[in-house]
Amino acid sequence: MNGAESLLRTLEANRVDHCFMNPGTSEMRFVAALDRVKAVRGILCLFEGVCSGAADGYARMKGAPAATLLHLGPGLANGLSNLHNARKARSPVINIVGEHSTRHLQYDAPLSSDIQAFARTVSGHVRVVNHAPDMGAAASEIIAAAIAPPGQVATLIVPADVSWTEAGGCGPVVPRPQRQPPSGETIAHAAKLLRLEGAALLLGGATINDRALAAAGRIAAHTGAPIFADRNAPRIASGRGRFHPQTVPYFPEPAIALLASVRNLVLVETQAPVSFFGYPDTPSYLLPPECSVSVLAQRSEDGTAALEALADECGAAGSAIPETPLPAASPREGPLTAGAAGVTLAAWLPESAILSDEMVSAGAAVVPHLLHAAPHDRLPVTGGSIGQGLPVALGAALACPDRKVLALEADGSGMYSLQSLWTMARENLDVLTVIFANRRYQILEIEMRRVGVAALSESVRDSIDIGRPGLDWVRLSEGMGVPATRATSAAEFEAQFRTAIGERGPRLIEAVLSPG
Numbered sequence: 001m002n003g004a005e006s007l008l009r010t011l012e013a014n015r016v017d018h019c020f021m022n023p024g025t026s027e028m029r030f031v032a033a034l035d036r037v038k039a040v041r042g043i044l045c046l047f048e049g050v051c052s053g054a055a056d057g058y059a060r061m062k063g064a065p066a067a068t069l070l071h072l073g074p075g076l077a078n079g080l081s082n083l084h085n086a087r088k089a090r091s092p093v094i095n096i097v098g099e100h101s102t103r104h105l106q107y108d109a110p111l112s113s114d115i116q117a118f119a120r121t122v123s124g125h126v127r128v129v130n131h132a133p134d135m136g137a138a139a140s141e142i143i144a145a146a147i148a149p150p151g152q153v154a155t156l157i158v159p160a161d162v163s164w165t166e167a168g169g170c171g172p173v174v175p176r177p178q179r180q181p182p183s184g185e186t187i188a189h190a191a192k193l194l195r196l197e198g199a200a201l202l203l204g205g206a207t208i209n210d211r212a213l214a215a216a217g218r219i220a221a222h223t224g225a226p227i228f229a230d231r232n233a234p235r236i237a238s239g240r241g242r243f244h245p246q247t248v249p250y251f252p253e254p255a256i257a258l259l260a261s262v263r264n265l266v267l268v269e270t271q272a273p274v275s276f277f278g279y280p281d282t283p284s285y286l287l288p289p290e291c292s293v294s295v296l297a298q299r300s301e302d303g304t305a306a307l308e309a310l311a312d313e314c315g316a317a318g319s320a321i322p323e324t325p326l327p328a329a330s331p332r333e334g335p336l337t338a339g340a341a342g343v344t345l346a347a348w349l350p351e352s353a354i355l356s357d358e359m360v361s362a363g364a365a366v367v368p369h370l371l372h373a374a375p376h377d378r379l380p381v382t383g384g385s386i387g388q389g390l391p392v393a394l395g396a397a398l399a400c401p402d403r404k405v406l407a408l409e410a411d412g413s414g415m416y417s418l419q420s421l422w423t424m425a426r427e428n429l430d431v432l433t434v435i436f437a438n439r440r441y442q443i444l445e446i447e448m449r450r451v452g453v454a455a456l457s458e459s460v461r462d463s464i465d466i467g468r469p470g471l472d473w474v475r476l477s478e479g480m481g482v483p484a485t486r487a488t489s490a491a492e493f494e495a496q497f498r499t500a501i502g503e504r505g506p507r508l509i510e511a512v513l514s515p516g
Contacts, residue, residue: 001170003132004029004163007096007156008037009170010139016067016094018043018058018398020051022078024071026098029163031069040067043398043427045391046419048075053082053391053417055093060234060379060392061354062399065092065146072098073113076155081385081416083122083153088383089234090205090299092151094142095123101161102130115157124152132162136171144174149300150205150269179302181309190266190296191313194223198263201296203245204230204270207303209237212268214321215307217243222316228259230270232382239349239375243321248273248286250364255286262287268296269303276384333490335514338362338436340490342369344497345408345434349373353404354396357381358389360410362436362513387416390433394420397429404501407433411473411510412466418476424506425481432500433482433508438515439467473510484508 001009007030011019020043023031034042045051051068058066070076076097086093097115099105105112119126125145129138138156145154181187193199203216208229216227220243229236229245238244249255252275259265265272265287272293273286287293296310297303311317334340342365349355351374358381359366370378379392393407414435424431477484484507485500487493493511500507 001167002029002033002164003129003135003158003167004033005036006135006167006170007139007158008033008040010136010143011067011094012037012039013170013173014140014143016065016143017041019067019069020045020054020395021069022046022048022051022071022075023069024075024098026072026100026160027069027163029160030098043423045423047417048078049082049387049417050391050394050420050423052079052086052093052095053388054395054398054420056082056086056089056091056388057356057379057392057395058399059086059091059093059151060089061377061396065094065143066395067094067096070095070097072100072111073115073118074111076115076118080118080122082388082391084385085381085383085388087122087153088232090150090152091234092146093153094146095119095153095155097155097157099157099159102159103161119155119157122153123155125154126157127155128157129159129162132165132167135162135167136169138171140171140174147174147177149177149179179300181302181305182297186296187306187309187313190294190310193264193266193294194219194225194314196264198261199223199266200226200228200262200264201266201268202228202230202248202270202273203268203303204233205268205299205303206235207268207297207307208233208235208245209304210242212304212307213237213243213245215311216245217321218311218316218319219307219314221319221321222314230273232380233270234379234382236378236380237375238370238378239373240371241375244371250276252279252282252284252286256283259287262291265291265293266296267293268307269299269301336487336490336493336511337514338365339369341434341436341493341511342366344490344494346370346373348498348501349376350404350501351375353406354400355379356389356393356396356405356407358386358410358413359408359436360386360413361438362410366408386413390414390417390420393431393433394424394429397424397431398427401430405429405431407431409433409435411435411437411439411471415471418480421477421480421482421506421508428505430504431506433477434497435473435508435510436513437471437473437510438513439470473508477508482506482508484510486510486512488512
């Protein structure tokens with residue numbers, strides 16, 4: 001078999017069965033080999049950022065890696081934004097990048113670039129295959145690197161001639177590593193800290209799941225210690241019947257106020273909280289200066305098992321989980337606001353739905369309502385690089401074909417990866433996209449004021465206005481093959497959402513939010 005088939009056979013042997021791809025000339029032998037390795041599905045995407053975001057969403061829901069196939073340095077560059085989010089999510093991603101044939105590299109052809117330099121910005125491990133007989137071993141090496149706890153992007157760079165040259169067999173099967181819990185001494189120390197005044201827990205990584213939340217809820221009820229959650233965790237179990245930690249706010253001032261009384265913070269698969277950006281006259285580090293920080297579980301350890309052991313150590317096994325108060329009511333009639341949309345989502349969301357959350361400025365009004373929806377999983381933006389909402393929904397739908405997927409998307413950020421809709425239609429994925437359309441980059445208006453621009457002139461407003469010309473999401477969606485409707489009132493949105501949620505296949509609702 002040639003190098004391309006050796007690579008695919010190694011993926012097959014290691015149960016890597018999805019490859020999100022946007023190939024070019026250098027990757028044609030890989031594409032041809034897909035016909036001989038049926039167990040690996042090639043999912044065609046029209047933009048590399050869709051490939052990388054979909055691989056991230058797949059990994060977050062499956063707990064196992066998918067592959068990407070990208071074309072040379074420029075193709076990798078197009079995928080870097082969502083590979084950045086995957087890196088912050090600690091998602092296992094096998095990132096395969098084609099390269100010019102080895103004898104062609106000396107000529108500095110138009111598409112030549114330093115692929116390794118691009119790859120290192122987002123990859124925990126980079127390997128170039130220089131000889132076809134090394135392909136199988138190199139592929140296994142990349143798989144092992146990607147799945148090493150807590151997970152990472154691992155990039156394999158494959159020259160074209162390595163793909164077409166005889167390579168021998170496939171690489172070995174890589175053992176699946178298991179996360180280990182922290183030591184008993186670490187758990188006992190954390191239990192002692194929680195008995196102190198001003199103690200708190202901060203959850204992140206893979207610890208915002210049913211088991212971990214149940215344990216955290218018992219700890220909160222028994223010790224009285226507040227439990228906080230990293231807002232950028234890769235996957236958040238939400239909905240009624242679950243314990244809901246207090247999410248650390250996005251802006252530093254409310255975050256500092258929330259954490260002001262914390263004197264001993266215990267971290268679980270995360271880091272001490274910092275603000276998203278640095279602002280004039282505002283601290284970036286959100287904890288009080290006198291607060292000490294300890295670690296219950298490192299990112300590579302089993303934080304869920306650690307929380308369960310901590311609950312036992314604290315004597316909290318039988319404690320009842322605290323209930324989450326209902327948010328302020330929003331009308332389901334009248335103007336369509338983000339809060340009104342949140343009420344409808346909470347009322348009609350099906351159980352076990354998956355929500356890819358890139359609502360940006362609308363999210364603050366919607367998420368509190370989702371806490372009282374049917375149990376679901378929410379996938380936030382992990383690295384702050386916008387354009388992940390639609391691709392992550394795409395990947396999640398392929399990872400969990402039996403679950404309804406919703407992409408909750410702002411109109412501005414949705415334009416970064418609009419091409420995702422085409423792949424959703426091509427694969428007939430059960431994804432309902434809701435576009436929160438306010439016709440402007442509202443988050444930038446907020447941030448402009450925060451960095452000291454008090455008055456926004458008409459020319460400044462125009463520079464961040466995406467309403468001239470207006471984006472017509474119904475026509476954009478239908479042009480990609482996804483049926484779409486537009487809602488301009490709360491009642492219209494509820495009626496359209498109820499209809500769409502009961503149908504299978506890709507759908508889109510443009511929710512035109514009322515000004516103000």
